Structures are given as structure tokens and as C-alpha cells.
Amino acid sequence: xxxxxxxxxMESESIxxxxxxxxxxxxxxxxxxxxxxxxxxxxxxxxxxxxxxxIDAAPKNASYYGNRAxxxxxxxxxxxxxxxxxxxxxxx
Numbered sequence: 001x002x003x004x005x006x007x008x009x010m011e012s013e014s015i016x017x018x019x020x021x022x023x024x025x026x027x028x029x030x031x032x033x034x035x036x037x038x039x040x041x042x043x044x045x046x047x048x049x050x051x052x053x054x055i056d057a058a059p060k061n062a063s064y065y066g067n068r069a070x071x072x073x074x075x076x077x078x079x080x081x082x083x084x085x086x087x088x089x090x091x092x
Contacts, residue, residue, distance in 0.1 A: 028058035035067060044074045062086060 035050030051068035058064065065084045072081035 024057045028054040028061065028064065031057065032064060032067065039071060044071050047071045048075065
């Protein structure tokens with residue numbers, strides 16, 4: 001018996017969404033603002049998470065790295081903070 005190809009609709013959740021650059025930049029800004037709110041509350045772990053998400057969405061934005069470096073300093077993770085700083089990123 002021969003195999004038959006059947007076109008079946010896929011669930012929308014299984015289809016990867018393609019974002020344009022503007023959408024990613026907007027998403028990154030939302031994450032940054034959330035990170036800023038957590039930073040002000042001194043919830044540095046949550047701020048770090050938000051800034052990391054902003055970097056994932058827009059990795060060329062240097063301010064996100066600066067924000068995350070400041071958060072890492074507050075978490076006493078100095079080596080990682082140096083790596084996120086402009087000098088550390090240039091050397092890496």
C-alpha cells in the first residue's frame with residue numbers, strides 16, 4: 001500500500017510567528033520599562049530578567065546592556081557586569 005500525502009491544517013500555536021524589526025523594538029522597550037520598574041523597587045533579579053529579554057529582542061541596543069550591567073552590579077555579579085559594559089563587549 002502506498003503512502004498518501006494529506007494536507008492538514010496546523011494549529012496556529014505550532015506555526016512560528018515572524019516579527020518585523022519594529023515589533024521587536026517595541027517589545028524590547030516594554031521589557032526595558034518593566035525592568036526599570038523592578039529596578040526602582042530594588043527587585044534586581046526581576047529587573048535582570050526583563051533587561052535580558054529586551055536584549056534578546058533587540059541585541060544591538062547598547063542601553064539595554066548598560067541597564068543590565070547596572071543591575072548585575074547591584075547583584076554583586078561584577079564580572080558579568082563588566083562583560084555587559086561597553087568596554088567589556090568591545091573586548092569580547
